[in-house]
Amino acid sequence: MPLLALTGGIASGKSTIAALLAQRGAIVVDADAIVRQVQAPGTPVLDGIAGEFGADVLRSDGSLDRARLAARVFGHPERLAALNALVHPAVREESESRFRAAFAADPDAVVVYDVPLLAEARAGDAWDLVVVAHAPAQVRARRLIETRGMTEDDARARIASQAGDDERLALADVVIDTADDLDATRRQVDDLWERVLHAR
Structure with a gap:
């Protein structure tokens, strides 16, 4: 009965990872x-x-x-x-x-808590694994500009208002790098899923 915390900054690909885990059978609880x-x-x-x-x-x-x-x-x-x-x-x-x-x-369920503000609010809780979706700030800013229509200044301000990458990464048991394409993210999620299943 593993309980995973999945976190990441805005436009980090966290929701994509949550959806991929749900496809594999995880129960996703969306903060x-x-x-x-x-x-x-x-x-x-x-x-x-x-x-x-x-x-x-x-x-x-x-x-x-x-x-x-x-x-x-x-x-x-x-x-x-x-x-x-x-x-x-x-x-x-x-x-x-x-x-x-x-x-x-x-x-025997695998439960994933999809939580943007883990570092800010629940870093000390007892998670079996902390998974961090990560992409460099410039990649996330570009995504916000391209997919949400933000200006560059607005995108950077939103990123800066959240916990820093170092703070989130310090909590991570697993880091999923989402800077590349979806196939690369999917392969990393497959590896995570195998790890979780073998640990049950």
Whole structure:
């Protein structure tokens, strides 16, 4: 019943790796999806966000205006810390509930926690393996410009706002280099999968 943490900076190819692992039979628990769930209308987390950052971070339908909230915390570490204090405990609780449910349903399951902010929020947790998707910052910036329409300055600012590569790589048991093509990434995922299966 291995529990893997999969992390990587923005545009590092982490989601691609998660999808490849799911194709091989892993149960993927998506931290971003959990964040959206715990911030849904009517949840204590969303009420707390509105109380902390103002009701104008909510849309007319009561949902969170993520772009407005991001603009309010981006570049302001103390504001970001206040947001994380509201969100991270709820995400931790829900993710651990999902891990337990997955292993209860199949004790031999391989569970992968797809978590962008591992270095920032859960580096000290007990993972069987930490897998880091890695590509150089210039490669990730180019991907953001080409696939998300960002300006170069915006792309570099987004990358700089996250944990540094050295901080993430220091946590890694396995590094998957995604700077090359998809076939190269797929081969590395195959090697990881074999390692996990043999360790079960």
